[in-house]
Amino acid sequence: MQQDVLPRSTAPEATATRRTRISEGVRDSFSAGLGIFPLGIALGLLIIQAGLPWWLAPALSLAAFAGSLELLLVGMMATVTPLAAVALTVLVVNFRHVFYAFSFPLHLVRHPVAKAYAVYGMIDEAYAVSTALPESERSAPRLLAMQIACEAYWVGGGLVGVALGSALPTPVKGLEFALCALFTVLTLDAFRSRAELPSLLLAGASVTVALVLTPGTAMFTALLLFAGLLLARHFTTHTADRNVADA
Structure with missing residues (x-):
């Protein structure tokens, strides 16, 4: 009898745990949503002001689902930019996402469909939120709930922006600064964690060198240089830890 009762009691507990983790994921998204939703509004406004269809x-x-890229694409669509230039822009702007996969907790997501969405929803804000969580508190439901909430903020903000753009009598200027402000907030959040301070210093050094050596393709150069520095730091730290363990 006791063996029959245990599986029945485990299922509700597992469901309750999953709901708790989903709620935690939604709460995790609130800080990022404060930047994502207004940025989505800016996207909707830009689309209407550029004379493009609301949909x-x-x-x-x-x-x-890439905020910085979408804002750039609006201007490129409005000016009928050649397809080759659009493709190169997409590569340069979103190339950083390749390096996100090195430390993004995709291994927690087992289901193929869920993993595909986790890769699709691996935006800057989701990466920043997930890396700020201790490893012991990470889980697939929490991660996916946070990513879905972030996309809901983005899509909802875009629809609100479209409605506002259609209602406003005159265009709104200065919307392009919204993206810069969002990345500034994410950087300041990372500064609060001393563990991430070396990475921030390496990022600053990479950007400085790229702006001096290759100002025309500074972002692409900075990303490659930063990735190399992160790999060097990883191997150096790993070697030092191994030497301490052997001693």
Whole structure:
């Protein structure tokens, strides 16, 4: 009898645990949502002000789900930029996501469909939020809930921006600063963690060198240089830890 009772009691507990982790993931998204939602509004406004159809806001948000890229694509669509230039821009701007996969906790997500969405939803804000969590508190439901919430903020903000852009009599200027402000906030959050301070210093050094040596392709150069420095730091730290363990 006791063996029959245990499986029945385990299922509700597992469901309650999953719901708790989903709630935690949604709460984790609040800080990022404070930047994502207004940025989505800026995207919707830019689309309307550029004379593009309103449905482009949700279409871009669902097809690409990359805030910085989408804002750039709006201007490129409005000016009918050649496809080759668009492709190069996409590569340069989103190339950083390749390096996110090195430390993003994708290994927690087992289901193939869920893992595919986790890769699709691996935006800057989701990466920043996930890396700030202790490893013991990370889980697949929490990660996915946070990513889904972030996309909801983005798509919802874009629709609100479209509505505002259609209602406002005159264009709103200065919206392009919204993206810069968001990355500034994420950087300041990372500064609060002393463990991430070396990485921030390496990032600053990479950007400085790239701006001096290759100002025309500074972002691409900075990303490659930063990745190399992170790998060097990883191997150096790993070697030092191994020497301490052997001693």
